[in-house]
Amino acid sequence: MSLLSVRGLTKEFGNLTAVDDVSFDIEDGEFVSILGPSGSGKSTALRMVAGFEEPTSGEIRLDGEDVVGSPPFERDVNMVFQDLALFPHLTVAENIGYGLKQRGVPAAERRERTERILEMVRLDGYGDRTPSELSGGEQQRVALARALVNEPALVLFDEPLSSLDRKLRQHMQGELQRIQAETNTTFLYVTHDQEVALAVSDRLVVLDEGRIQQVGTVEELYEAPESKFVADFIGDVNAVEGRVTAVEDGRVVVDAGTGEVAIPRDAAGDVAAGDAVDVCVRPYQVRLDDGTPTPGDGRFSTTGVVRNRSYQGSDSLYGVETEQWGQLSAEIRGNSFDIGESVAVTWDGADVHLYRRGASADGETEAT
Known part of the structure; x- marks a missing residue:
């Protein structure tokens, strides 16, 4: 009891x-x-x-x-x-x-x-x-x-x-x-x-x-x-808009504007093909590189420009402006990037969570 x-x-x-x-x-x-x-x-x-x-x-x-x-x-x-x-x-x-x-x-x-x-x-x-x-x-x-x-x-x-x-x-x-x-x-x-x-x-x-x-x-x-809401309130999270293109055994396929990416089914919640979704990823799971982005193969990727940087001891938190998704945060350890530098922004489909846009915590769709 x-x-x-x-x-x-x-x-x-x-x-x-x-x-x-x-x-x-x-x-x-x-x-x-x-x-x-x-x-x-x-x-x-x-x-x-x-x-x-x-x-x-x-x-x-x-x-x-x-x-x-x-x-x-x-x-x-x-x-x-x-x-x-x-x-x-x-x-x-x-x-x-x-x-x-x-x-x-x-x-x-x-x-x-x-x-x-x-x-x-x-x-x-x-x-x-x-x-x-x-x-x-x-x-x-x-x-x-x-x-x-x-x-x-x-x-x-x-x-x-x-x-x-x-x-x-x-x-x-x-x-x-x-x-x-x-x-x-x-x-x-x-x-x-x-x-x-x-x-x-x-x-x-x-x-x-x-x-x-x-x-x-x-x-x-x-x-x-x-x-x-929970993802954003418990820690920090990046959220970009996407749409579910297919729901298959063990995976959900979503397109956030840079090509289709497969996501594990258990990270996708209650979604169906055609649903508008938020693709959420933690800043520490975002990678920055000075090379060319390679979308697909289980990855979300685009280009961006470093707009700000906050040194946090072992890590640095970068604010990156992307043409496709707007402002994103990336928590990076080891590498260093300059303000104004062009970068490739990438994260793995296995690291994201999907939420239907306008859905409440109990799964009901809210009026928008």
């Missing part, structure tokens, strides 16, 4: 449906992130799990018990808010032990549990300080300690790292993973930041416009996205 089971969860605000028929499960000890752009419904879904919002319809079961209608303090969950919500007039130890005090835990036990969790988050010796005396990362750890000290079944996070700079955010990602592994507590984390979600999560729930687009491991969503 899953620790958290969400079924048909819907939340309407007047004529606006913020969360639309959302269902997913989280197992005990998992680190799951709900990922989506601003306005996708992810924070509303989290607040319904926490008990701060009442669903319009649907079911939320925590450890088998339906908690819809139960107030937040009766649910075995704690939440780390975006603004942390630390009490400025209380010390670090008092902030962490506040929930224990409200529950009537004796002072000696509160002290012992607070000291133990401070050591867990590597803030031992900080108990007498106030939040204003701490750095941003230290305040994050105090908020996490406060959420963990009650030993809840589930800890919820509403974009708590969004205000940190990139270096500190990366450090806190590692701390979250370490603490989650050491406590074996189930984490449900909401963010619009794909870098954070990819770094910390066992599985992802991707939302857009209130609906689930895909649920799976980081590897599944990156390597086998089920829609163009």
Whole structure:
């Protein structure tokens, strides 16, 4: 039985449906992130799990018990808010032990549990300080300690790292993973930041416009996205227009304007001959050469001109303007190309994913 089971969860605000028929499960000890752009419904879904919002319809079961209608303090969950919500007039130890005090835990036990969790988050010796005396990362750890000290079944996070700079955010990602592994507590984390979600999560729930687009491991969503939206949101992707010319056993043949190319059937989704499609490929799978392109033989290929270059350490990200497909990105290691240089742009048919143009994540064709 899953620790958290969400079924048909819907939340309407007047004529606006913020969360639309959302269902997913989280197992005990998992680190799951709900990922989506601003306005996708992810924070509303989290607040319904926490008990701060009442669903319009649907079911939320925590450890088998339906908690819809139960107030937040009766649910075995704690939440780390975006603004942390630390009490400025209380010390670090008092902030962490506040929930224990409200529950009537004796002072000696509160002290012992607070000291133990401070050591867990590597803030031992900080108990007498106030939040204003701490750095941003230290305040994050105090908020996490406060959420963990009650030993809840589930800890919820509403974009708590969004205000940190990139270096500190990366450090806190590692701390979250370490603490989650050491406590074996189930984490449900909401963010619009794909870098954070990819770094910390066992599985992802991707939302857009209130609906689930895909649920799976980081590897599944990156390597086998089920829609163009997921492909574009989880990492970077090039998308060029094409048309399916044939569907055969084990392969789909598509023409993107430079000749027919065969693509493995399992990378093509639900397409039929004649369908207009998006041909999607990751920048790291695009090759640049100073020779002549050779379309066909399982490859997409055209010519282009290097318009910009971004050095990224081991790789360089090139922006290439092509006559056939417009601007494309190529992540190249080893070779170097100059701005204004003419290049051949190539990638293999085996590396692409096809999506019907105008198709939603559930396979239905949207109005255009």
